[in-house]
Each structure stands twice: as C-alpha cells, then as structure tokens.
Amino acid sequence: MQKKKFLELPKQLWTEYSLELTTHQYHGKLLDQHQGFELGKAQRKITPRSELSQLSERPKGIDALTVYHWSNQGRVDLLKPVRAKRMSISPFAYFRGMPSLMLYDLAWEKSHSGLMQQICGDCHLLNFGGFASPERNLLFGINDFDETLVAPFEWDLKRLATSFIIAAREIELGDRVGLKAIEVMINAYRQHLQHFRTLSPLQTWYEKIDAAVLLQHTEDQKIRKKREKHLASAHRRTSASVLPKLTDYDAETGHRCFIDEPPLLRHPEEGEVFAKNSKEFFRRYRDSLKSDRQVLFDRYRCTDVALKVVGVGSVGTRAAIALFEDADREPLILQMKEANPSILTPLFPEKIKHEGERVISGQQLMQAANDIFLGFASYSKEHQQFYVRQLRDMKISVDLEDMDDVYLYEYADSCGLALAHAHAKAGNADVVLGYLGEGKQSVKVLQEYAFKYAERNAADYAQFLQEIENGKIEVAGDEVL
Template sequence: MPKQRIALPKQLWTEQSIDLTRHRYQGKLLTKSDGFALGKAQRKKIPREQLAHLSERPKDITALTLYDWSNEGRLERLKPIRAKRMSVSPFTFYRGVPALMLFDQVWEQHNSGLFQQICGDCHLSNFGGFASPERNLLFGINDFDETLVAPFEWDLKRLVTSFVIAAKEIGLGESTGLKAIQRMLNAYILHLDQQIALSPLQIWYEKIDASILLEKTENQKVRKKLAKKVNSASARDSASVLPKLTQQDDETGFRHFIEDEPLLWHPKAGEPFSQENDAFFERYRSTLKYDRQVLFDRYQCTDIALKVVGVGSVGTRSAIALFEDADREPLILQMKEANSSILSPLFLQKVPHEGERVVYGQQLMQAASDIFLGYSTAQQQHYLIRQLRDMKVSIDLVGMDDAFFYEYADSCGLALAHAHAKAGNADVLIGYLGEGGAIIQILQDYATQYAERNLSDYLQFMNAIADGKIQLAGEEAL
C-alpha cells in the first residue's frame, strides 16, 4: 500500500541547477580551471549567505506528520521500539527520522544548485571504520540508506547540525559544537583543495586509512583511545559474534541463532523470510560481481532470524542470515529493507530498485565497499544485503572530551571531502565555497537554527508520547 502523499515542491531542479553526476557542463567535460570558474559563477547566482535560511514548513505539516509518514509500512510490533530509541534524547530523535530534514531542505528557498550523489543522512554517527577488500581498516561514511542526487551542501548541513546537537547531549556545550563545525569545514575544504591536484583515477584509488588518521592525531590521550579501536577492528567479524548470537546443534553440527525477543527472533508464518529464501538469495547472488558469486557459492544458509537494528531503521524489515561452508566456517549477512526516499516523487528518473539505489550510491561515495554488498527482493519488498559486523567500528560519543570531539570533526571533514570529490567535482565545490571563512559562519548559523528546530520537534514528539498518542516499548528495547 503506497504511503500517504506529503506536500512537496513541484520540482527539485531549477534553471540554475547544474548536474555534476557526469562531470560535464553543457555537454563538455570540465577542466579543473573551468570547474573552479563554474563554481565561482554559481556563487554569484546563488550567494552563499542564502544557504543559512531555514525553510518554513507547509501548513499543517509538523514533525509528527513526517514521523507518521516514516512509520507507514513498518512492522507494527516494532514501532514502540523505534519510538523508545528515538525518545532517549534530541540527538537520537534527529538520527531516527532523516526524512524530516530532507523534507525541510527541499522546501528551503535557496540551495547551491550543484547537484551530485550525496549521503542524504550525513550525521556524525554515520561515520566510522569499515574493512576494505584487502582487510585494511578505512574511515568514512558507512550508512547510505537515504542516498540520492541532490545539492551537495545538504550533507554539510546535516553534519554541522549534528555536531551542535551531539555536543550539547554529551555535555560539551554549544560553543564546542560550533568550534567542531569550524574544524570539520576547514578539514573538508583543505582536502577538497588537495583533491583538485589529483587525476580522476588518483581520487578513485585514494583511501582514508584509519592507521594514517591515527598517526595524524596530535592529542596523545585521543590517540591512545583510537589505537585501541583500530587494533581491535580486525577481530570484529562473523566468527567473533557466533558465541553471542548462536549456539550449535549437537545432532546436526549446524549453528542457529539464539532468540532474544523482542530484538531477535525466528520468522513465524507470514513474516518476512519465513519462506522462499533460496530464491531470495539466488536473486541477491546475481547482483554480485562474478568472483564474489563464486565465493558465495562456497557457503550454504543454515539459519535466518529477524533482528532489530539501529534507531531510524527500527520497524523496517531487517534480518540476519547465517551461512556456513562445509567445515562450518561462518559468514553472516544482514538484510535491510530499503525504502523509497521522501523525495522520490521529485526524482527525474524512477528508481527501479531501492536496494540498488543504496548500493550504487555507496559504491560511488565510499573508498571501498563490502565485497558482499548487493540487493534482492522478497514479497515485493526491496532489500540491501551486506556482511554483518565486517570490521565495522563506530566511535562512542559518550565520554568524549573537547579534544576527541575536534579530532573526530577533522576526520569527518576529511572523509566527506573524499566522498564528494569521488562522486562529483572538487574544483566546482571549491569555486563555490571559497576559502572557508564565510561558509563556516553561514553553516554555523544554520546549524544553530536547525538544532533549535530539532529540539522543538523533539519536545513535540515527547508530548505526543506523554499524551498516549505514541506507544513506547520498555527499557529492554534500548
């Protein structure tokens, strides 16, 4: 059943919009000098100062309207768990409904007009470590559920706002959040500028290695904490979670998942993945590169369980599948339902498969992607598939001091610059942004305003909970 229709502008593109997805302008490839001049000219057409203005929401549209929209189609039994996780703080609320900010951004009167592939949900907790095919630990964006072609600064706006909200949450204060924005944007602009000197192939091959970031970390206390994370990453694989998630059957020798309701359970009749799983994984196999298909053939599926994940993803159809080779060596895949963006009606081209949309966006923006990244369909639902916990490392915000927060901001700016340069044109973006002073102030102003709006939205959400309009799960949901 299609979701309720939400009021959107007539179009996302305007006469002033420029498509950077093919690295061309008016049919010709952009040289570096032409790209810089194009960005500078765009700055005159659409002054950067206009990016600081928040949109006004259409009449009768509130945060709860968008929350209800995002809840449509989710599993009813899991909606209270999502609400519980979102209710923890203004930051978990911000993370829990990315459609809300995308909706606000599309209604903003002005954007840069520089369109390229973006993350779409670029907050600071969506950065972290992940494995390259060579088993090196890389750092970058690690969630692309909302990826789309849109103005590049939408990623910057979501990221800077997250620094202000998160800084307050962990007790560092707004001034620390604003300084973190300055650090992040300085790193972003500096690295974009460095990318201009590289060829397209050099940008494509470039990777942000976590060990290099560690070497560049000046604060010794922070370096020690990061080193512990980096050193433990190689042990975070399918085998490492077997004792916690599974137990072995004495008769068959196969492992199966240990139920832990309401967060982990085997599908019952009529639930997702209760049937036709062989066909599902055969369709998934066809989306992998040929050599990965052959590798995948060395495993067989021995168990599947539904699993609650994340904050914003709670309630969508998510599961994990245990595969074992002939010697019982494990491979655990995660299947996440991929839903359409709230802005899908404005896309110039219809998206054939939402899982494919996420995969293509991730492959375009990440330095290296999971070798088992693919997609499939089951019961008309689209899914994204990837490995569970393949050297994935996230940074815990709780306990961060100012020094750690600033170092992390530097890393996020570096990683986002590489993602944007890989997907778009660094020279055009630098031409538009300038050297940094003006855009830093503009985005700090925006972040302060949107953080206040987010707090107001969060309080409205909490009032709806208090009034009994939104049901909450218990503490076991956290």
C-alpha cells in the same frame, strides 16, 4: 505491500540553473580544473552563499509528527514502540532517528546551491566510522547510505554541521564547542577538496583514508590511546566474533542456529519475510554480485535466517541476518536490510527501479572501498526491496560519551576529510570549491544554519516527548535499548 503515500513536496528540486556534477561535463564538454572552479564561483551569483543559512517553513498542516507518522508507514507494528523508545532517549537520538524530517525540510528551503551530486542523505557524525576494505584494512569514512540520493552537495554539510551542535549539547560541551567543531570540519573539507583538485580522477578514485594513518597523525596522546583502542576492537568485530553470542550449536543437524531473543532477535513466523522463499531471495541476490563474488558465495550454504532489530531510524523496517556455512562449518553472516523509498522520491528526475540498488549504488560511488558481498534483491511476492552486506565486518563508530572538546575537534577534522573524499569521488571538487570559496563566509553560514536547525530539532523533540506523555505514541521498555 501497500504503496507508500507521500507528503506534499515542492514541484521540483532541479531548476534550469542546477548543474549535474557527477558527469563532469557542461554543455557536452568535459570541464578542466579552471573551468570547474569558475563555474562554481559563477553559481554564487545565482544562489549567494548567505542564503544557505535560512531555514525553510513547513507547509501548512505539516509538523514533525506528521513526518514521523509518515516514516512509520509500512513498518512492523510490533516494532514501532521500540523505535519510539530509542528515539526518545535524547535530542540526538531523535535527530538520528528522523533523517526523513531533515530531508523534507531541506527540500522546502527557498535556496540551494544547485550543485547536484550523489550525497549520503543522512550525514551525521555517528554515520562516519571504520569499515573493512576487501584487503582487510580498516578504513574511515561514511558507513551508512540508507538515505543516499542525488541532491545539492551542501545538504550533507548541513546535516553534519547540525549533528555537531546537537552532539556537543548532549555531552555537555555546549554550543561554543559545537560551533568550533563545525569550523574545524568545514576547513578540513575545503582543505582536502583542494588536495583532490590536484589529483587525476583515477588518483582520487584510488585514494583511501586508512584508520591507521589517522592514528599516526593524532598528536594528543589521550586521544591517540582511545583511537588505538577503537582500532584494536574493530579487527575483532567480525561475523565469527558474534557467532557464540547469536547462535547455538544443534547436535542433531550439526549446524548452528540463531538464538531467539524477542523482539530484538527471533525467527520469522508464517507470513513474514524470510519465513520461506529464502533460497529464491539469495538466488536473486547472487545475481547482483560481481561474477568472482558469485563464485565465492557459492562455497556457502544458508543454514538459518532470523529477524533482527537494528539501529534507531531503521527500527520497524524489515531487517534480518542469515547464517551461512561452508563445507567445513566456517561461518559467514549476512545482513539484509529493507530499503524503503526516500521521502523525496517523487522529486527524482528519473524513477528508481530498486531501492536496494539505489543504496548500494550510492555506497559504491561514495565509499573508498566496499564490502565484497554488497548486493541487493527483492523478497518474494511482497516485493519488499533489500540490500545485503556482511554483518559487522569491522564496522565501528565512536562513542560520543567518550569525547571531550579536543577529541570532538579531532573527529570533526576526520569527518571533513572523509566527506571531501566522498564528494570528490562522486562529484566535482573544482566546482564545489569554487562555490564555497576560501574565506570565512561558508563557515559562518553553516554555523548559523546548524544552530537554527538544532533549535528546531529541540522543539520537535519536545513535541515528540509530549505526544508520548499524552499516550498518543506507544513506547517499549528499557530492555530494547
């Protein structure tokens, strides 16, 4: 596999004033609550919060199309038009499909807090949702970690805030509602960081955001009914539920096999990933699991593998699903997603050994609970790196078109809570809260930034559409939507 070429980047992301929040130490000593808060407060003098509202200037000769073409490196040529089509639908679809662009812009900003910790990296509002705990409870939180990395904590806040502006425009609620949603989200984030400050590290680790509890706290009856509907549908979203749609029964073998529906679902051809050597791949994957999950995994055998197109930004990267059955033909469907380097990989202080491990390590650190089959492995001689999880497994997200302003505010509050827990678990709530403060300035700064970046996104999207119109970017038909 050809090595990915990287775009021009700043010399470094970390500075002498940067603080590593994951260790909870400063000069070799653990920080208590007061010390952490004061350290965060002192960081304001190094990077005033007002400076966080400023957008970066892109390097000369670099525009959004440059980053788009960079992000297409190594993707399957046949699927690039599918990705372009899905991104062309709206400014929000474009925003979702280009997390690398915003990460690139963030890296070039003149100021950041210097408070470094594990972040989601693609923290937009549709990357929050429901997912299953090992106990089969439906939890709420961040559910996509393809871009996770160690970076300034506020980068997650900036992307989430921007997504509310762009989403509010898309569903014709307007900027006023988008700005209000940002205020609700930031206030919830700060409020719940304050709550996590009162807990011990162990208590914070054990905290869960139960979707059923969120439902109980929903006062608006209209929204409550919508959330009840989502809650009910989540419990039906399992591997077994999609089996009739994705597979046919083969009377000769006694096994089910995936139904070819190219280009979105098809069996791999000679020379493609998973055309052969799947057994060796799953042996390596098994080694990444905890010992008790290895015992469970050994009760299944792989009966079929197919390539499957997923998402918006992931289209064109290599993704597949594998059907496993136990001795009584009970199914388990795993999803394998190629994990590519971040656009910021050259800035990392330590080299990442495996991109799939990077993804699942970030997920394990930031999520309240993880899929029991979450693991990683490389494929054969090509060394493509994948992470593995169960397909669906109660994973759901909201329907943006179903939202009004009240629902958007409720959802913004939930996202603020979930992000606060993820950051408190992965970082240091005392330091972050000390930096943000209790006033309105942080809200104002993030609203200003989000509005500016939404305007930039609109301009980048227009340029993208023009490139399509000029025939320089090929798009697939509506059947891929």
